Amino acid sequence: MKRKLLVLVAALAAFVALSGFGPGAGCGRAADPQERFARAQEMVTKRLNDQLDELKVTPDQRTRILAVKDRVLNEARSRMEQSRDQGKADRQWAVDQLTSDRPDKAALYARLDAKADQLKGMGHQVIDALVEVNAILTPQQRTQLKAKLDQLPQHEGEWGPPGMAY
Numbered sequence: 001m002k003r004k005l006l007v008l009v010a011a012l013a014a015f016v017a018l019s020g021f022g023p024g025a026g027c028g029r030a031a032d033p034q035e036r037f038a039r040a041q042e043m044v045t046k047r048l049n050d051q052l053d054e055l056k057v058t059p060d061q062r063t064r065i066l067a068v069k070d071r072v073l074n075e076a077r078s079r080m081e082q083s084r085d086q087g088k089a090d091r092q093w094a095v096d097q098l099t100s101d102r103p104d105k106a107a108l109y110a111r112l113d114a115k116a117d118q119l120k121g122m123g124h125q126v127i128d129a130l131v132e133v134n135a136i137l138t139p140q141q142r143t144q145l146k147a148k149l150d151q152l153p154q155h156e157g158e159w160g161p162p163g164m165a166y
Helices: 002-019 033-055 059-098 105-136 139-150
Strands: none
Touching: 033 139, 059 105, 059 139
């Protein structure tokens, strides 16, 4: 379960980070960021509910786990909305730097490091959420989840969603 939830949440975080909920991004290419978010939330909720059904969670467990999912998604949406305009300005600044006669390499590194720190912070929130979900599950459910995850194909050298080597 941990791995499957980790894969699901990591995939969600990657989707959020890469799509930025900007025009033409993911989930059916809806132009409206709110519509894209609603579609993404619906997809994640459906997949998570399917997993929770297989684990035979109690109604209380389901409510608590879905609340964790909603909190993580809303935090991600909030971060993306806050950074959307900044991302456009950062892109223009980087283009200006990289096409200038004297690009400021230190400033470029600093901006890159700041972006990496933002993603790292999101990753920490995801891990915190997974640990919270782990505490909600019973030992038997965690064992059942581990058995399911052990049956998944192994991707040597990968951690996270398939195709995203780490």
